[in-house]
Amino acid sequence: MKSLFKAIRYLFRGFWHGLSVLRVVVGNLLFLALIVFLLSIFLHGSDQDLPDEAALVLSLRGDIVEQKTETMLSNRLFGEAAQEETLLKDVLDVIDYAAEDPRVKLLVLDLRHLGRAGISKLLDIGQALERFKSSGKSVYAFGDYFDQRRYFLAAHADEINMHPMGGVMLTGFGLYRNYFKGALEKLLIQFHVFRVGTYKSALEPILRDDMSDYAKDANLTWLNVLWGAYKTTVAQLRDLAPENIDDYINNGPAHLARAGGDDAQLALDLGLVDALKTRDEVREDLVRLVGENKDKKSFKQIEFNEYLAAVRPIFLRTRADSPKVGVIVAQGIILDGDQPTGRIGGDTLTDLVRQARLDDEIKALVLRIDSPGGNALASDIIRRELEITRQSGKPVIVSMGSVAASGGYWIASAADKIWAAPTTITGSIGIYSAFPTFEKSLDYLGIHNDGVGTTHLADAFDTARPLNPILAQSMEQTIKHSYHQFIQKVSEGRNMTPEEVEKIAQGRVWAGQTAKELGLVDAMGNLQDAIQSAAEMTDLKDYDVIYVKQPLTAREKMIRRLNRFLVAAVSSIKGQTVPRAVRMYEKFGVELEQVMQLNDPKGVYAYCLICDLN
Template identity: 45%
Template sequence: MAKLLKNLWYGLDLTRKIILNLVFFLILFAIISAIISSGDKQGVEKGIALVLKPEGNIVEQLTYKDPVDQAMQEATGNNDNPETLLYDLIEAIQNAKDDNRITAMVISTKYFWGSGVTKLQDLAVAIEDFKKSGKKVIAFDDNFSQHQYYLASQADEIYMSPNGMVFLTGFSRVGTYFKSLLDNLDVNMHVFKVGTYKSAVEPFIRDNMSEEAKEANRAWLADLWEGFTQDVAARRSMTKDDLLAYIDNYKDALTQYQGDAAKLAVDKGLIDQLTTRIEFREKMIALVGQDDKHKSFKQISHQAYLKAIRSPIPYVNPHSQKVAVITAKGEILDGEHKEGVIGGETVARLIRKTRSNDKVKAIVLRVDSGGGSAFASELIREELVKAQEDGIKVVASMGDVAASGGYWISATADEIWAMPTTITGSIGIFGMIPTFEKTLNKYGVFRDGVGTTRYANPVDIGQPLKPEVAEIIQTSIEAGYEEFLALVAKGRGMTRDEVDKIAQGRVWSGKQAHEFGLIDQLGSLNDAIASAAKLANLENYDTWYVKRELSEKELFLKQLLDTSVVKDKLDIKAQPQKPNLKNALMNQFNQSLDELTKWNDPNHAYASCFCEVQ
């Protein structure tokens, strides 16, 4: 019996191994086939139109998503929070310019939700360069929101549905405030801060925006709006005053046009021609030819185009001298974190890896962050300083936002670049600890105990904050502010008092920051890369975009669940939907409260700027 069972087990185990090996080789074959097919350059038909079709928000770095979750979302055509990488769009545009298979470019904004102004300006530069090839750029949509219209305005011709409208609203900074709610819940918010304008704590201690915050916000919003309106007016061959008149008088003008918003947009020069989808399709077929399979014009999306022109295996020349680009995007948190937030340990390790490569002569830190943990920010800055000590030039390039902790990690770079519409500054620091003793006591829950010193169990959210502990935290916050001033003064060649005058937690536009000396140069990421190479005396070099290495599990799942292959096979067309009003309000509420749970600075000290633009 024992021998029989042993043989039976051996047979079952052998069968299991054979099946697993078969499954493994089938998966391996599928992955290799997908890689080979993705590199097939014959997929770009001659005479085709490149369709630039961003989905969701345009970002500096894609937020990490679990490969299984992403595969399920995209395979079912249900992508809740889509993102489009800025540099994918730019790469597609740059390659299409000199690709004789591409004869035109179409900008489709239907599923584009929004972006910061600096990203829109980077795209505008790439599209303007594309036009030098003599190829036509055409934009079409049923309606145009503000960000959609900026992108569409870069085209040679803009077409819109006869039932559409162009509604430009200007910029705003609106927050959600919880003081009364917290009071009703008997929550004690213990706030420690330095800086008259450090308004990041206001949602938790006020029910409205302070006058100081309004003053600062109006100033930098005005600069962003100036850049936006100037760009759009120039692209449409109209004056800025004409554009502002269209916006300011929209209600009265719409009444005069009896509600015909589309005709109003045409008459005021914002739209070239009104066409239905059918008419636009026929117009494009006349321009580039017909795709018989899909009964439309010959076209290729920028995603499919990149898949066709990119090498299936990324290659970094090990022998060339390099300018390394490291992206720091999102909230700065202590510890290890994946893309979407900036992990202090994660980014510090990337910098350490980069500076240990003897071919790297310069590092460009691309920052798109409103800050976060002061401790994590300092970890990142220290690694950059060590790179400088090793003889590597360090240049900071600011995207939409590089404020508070985002400015902290940039401050001592050899050179700082930003766009005029970058949000920066906010040199200040704060701490915040909620305690719930009143709430708990109200329902009959109490906490009590003993300790060996007066500082035992210093922070207990179920007990009142000890006055001596509060004093320690406030002293630490003040010391942190002085440290912030000192490193900015050293990095910018200013005195402590000179920095203090423009600090105090106040937010500035890149244009203002340049005037004050917080920024060295105004320009794009490409400008910063070129400047870094010049500082390092490099004439011939490669640009190396340094990224976190995926774990073996992440890499395997990503290749196995290549959603682009699934969507191509099933002909799935994901259609991301804009958040409705209810979801938008709930998201604002959840994001604000979520800050309290994510903040993990060991010293409860934060350099953070709540400066989103609506």
């Protein structure tokens, strides 16, 4: 019997030893697999050989942005935050380089995976497509279906082909928000709001159950400018009258009835597209235009990302002894401290501006702003650094992207010259603060708050108690003072009297075209125009352009590559479907998340919540 137990003991001992060995082996294999995986990500996108002759497929994926957002896959249920992003600069560089590249015979617009893009960014890409066409080459567009963004770019093509089951969906621009006053009253939540400016409508959703007449008047004014630019551009490109675009939208049912309910045929009849073709017919078209590829399964082509990887080193090349125009990109909400790319950190952007000022090779600075604003204090810290840069003798030029409003304009007002697109959303010169208290909600539930403090302000920030009257009086005065500071800084930067600024301030939003007429902007143009302007201000004839960025460690570079790889993978898996939960989030939660990010130490904000029309 002893020998039997001994044998069993040896058997189990051998089993556990073998299991331990197996665990080590499997662990090592998984570790090696991870190393290979990370190396493949790190090496992904290296230079590739280009075909001698091909069509460049401009397959734009995800949102068009000034600066990529560096956050790991986040909490939006793999929705918007996991969306791929494409740099506007990369798109423009590729189109312009391809125009002079003899290997590129044709540009093909594949817009099926295009995400969000502001009208100003679409206009920039459209201008690049027109430059490509002026080189003598053609642009060919195809799609199963065109929404408003995709169609704007497709309209620049020499030929638009659409699937016979497709359609062109144009809607115009609108601004509709959810209003929570009634819900807050039912929940017995007290929201205390401090604001300055007749048109500072950012907080109307918690104060009203509808949009005020002031807000409707102001919003419709700039929406009409943007829509006018859209339909005028499309009408000119498609040889239509602008009013035909409005008629197509407003009288859609009648037009559809005449086309027998066929969306695609309607688009063809009205001249919105040139032909209705299936995918195989499109492929045959392109084979005829540029030839068949090696495996004879499609046309000779190179994708946007492959072409970008091959030619990017050319864009990054600078001469060691040449004078430089420095460019800093400031995209996103303005927050305190250090922030990742895709957000504007007061400390982060200030450090970059200082870096550019202390670099003797950089003779002028261009700040590209694409921001609805945010923290008032952070905005002023950045503005001061720009002022110091100007005082040092280096010109500071601001180039506005799709939006440069509220805190974004606070920063811009320090520049020697401000450039904007006619469709830039800007202005919104106003200040506000808001926070809730829940004493009535808690009282309804039978929860009561009581205690003692050493001063009259000891309970100032306790949301379980009514708003402290001393705090309320202090906040009211702080907001008024901050607003007058905002007015004064704009007055100084724009050579206007405070009274002149006050007339066009009060939180009102303006389109870039109107802002120029009002004196808030100096010139209409894109980033390249601003760079040229900076060079002229310093008498530079032969110069290079460099982008001033925070240096990344090797670890940060690998994390960035891993992040983009995972985002691309999730986007590929997700495809074009949007989960219902994400749609609900985008309808109700986006504004809440934006407000929750704000972190001004005094709770004072110069932030435009209505300025995002991407």
